[in-house]
Amino acid sequence: MDKAITVKVVELIGSPLCISSDDGQKVFDKLKELLSAGKNVVISFERVDMLISLFLNVAIGQLYGSFSEDEVKARVEVIGLSEEDMVLLKRVIDNAKRYFANSKSYDEAWLSEEDEDEH
Amino acid sequence: MRFPVGTVYSDFNGFSAVAKLAQETSKLVWDSAELDFGRCKFFDANMSAPLYVVVTRLRDELNEVSIQNLPVQIEEILRKNCFLEVLNLRQMQDTNHTTLPFKIFKTHAVEQFYDYLKQYVPDKGASIMSKMLNKRFFQSILEVFSNAFVHSESVSGVFVCGQFFPKKHKLNFTIADAGVGIREKVRRFTGLRMSSCKAIEWALVEGHSTRNSQHPGGLGLKLIKDFINTNQGRLQIVSRFGFYEFSSKGQSVNKMPYDFPGTCVNIEINTHDQGSFSLVPALNGDSIF
DSSP states (O other): TTTTTTEEEHHHHHHSOOOOOHHHHHHEEEHHHOOOOOOOOOETTTTOOOEHHHHHHIEEEEEEHHOOHHHHHHEEEEEEEOOOHHHHHHHHHHHHHHHHHGGGGGGGGGOOOOOOSOO | OOOOOBOOSSHHHHHHHHHHHHHHHHOOOOEEEEEEEETSSSSSSHHHHHHHHHHHHHHHOOOEEEESOHHHHHHHHHHTTGGGGGGGGGOOOOTTTOOEOOOOOOOOOOHHHHHHHHHSSSIIIIITHHHHHHHHHHHHHHHHHHHHHHHOOOSSOOEEEEEEEETTTTEEEEEEHHHHHHHHHHHHHHOOOOHHHHHHHHHTTOOOOOSSSOOOOOHHHHHHHHHHHHTTOEEEEEEEEEEEETTTEEOOOOOEEEEEEEEEEEEEETHHHHEEEEEOOOOOOOTTO
């Protein structure tokens, strides 16, 4: 990847804990700004102590609502994640692709599940 | 007024007993509520969290809440886990180091909650837990905690506590809130008049989230289920009339006879699980997208 800019997550959010949606939003805003400016991006998770799906949904999953899958694939790279956290990120990405491809259809299967036994 | 508290295990009947207490006390305002433990044969320490959902509602309505006829053994449990401290009774030192104390966390206190876990989990079986199990446990608990803040609309905060059973190699951790419940959130989001049980089932589907925003969600509970399945632990979710339980043996969802005014998630893990998390497929950072 040429002239990629590295976003150091720990330095950006000021914490090794990637566990809140607010911090995820801060990372997303920075990524969106860079990608919108035509930059390539490396997201560094070096020195992160803890990571949960909520943070990744906001920070990275949300990219698929603003950029195409091909753009993200070509211009974003992730470093510094452990193997198991990489698996978690993969789940988040697959979920995000489904969500933005077809978010309205989630509820159709439940249309027959109305229940009037509770107030 | 006096309200009897029956025997409360961390199961369908135990949660129903707490929900019954919530329903019986729901109309009480500017009064006094004496929670009578005279007939209580046992009280699982982690059930302090859902019980506090009842207490906080009573206090919101300016009721005076007190405990009566507490059997000695139960008093010891509830003193050691600091639950009785919030009811102005003295704490007792936990010399066995088996309790994760009852604590109330306010909104956005997720980093403080993480510090709490780091302080209290290591001597509750974590020393024999594999590093990976420890991490997955923390991640699961943090997912639940974050979900409670994002979804519950609880103004009273989130109530947590845990109990370690060294001989059984089990660690229980419970997170409760006095929020609107899963049913209300799912009804608002889908526009469907789902029951509490159906709403819990809906929320457990991967990708389902009631968050109205630009980003996807709905992975947290599914990840926890996967973890519990591998670990051969147990997951319980109680919200309004719904009681859901999942373990490696299967899952069930049942309607409780009473309305629990909030949501409670109880995670039980097998602390002797040594290696079930090491096998992960190789992925690299530039091909993951």
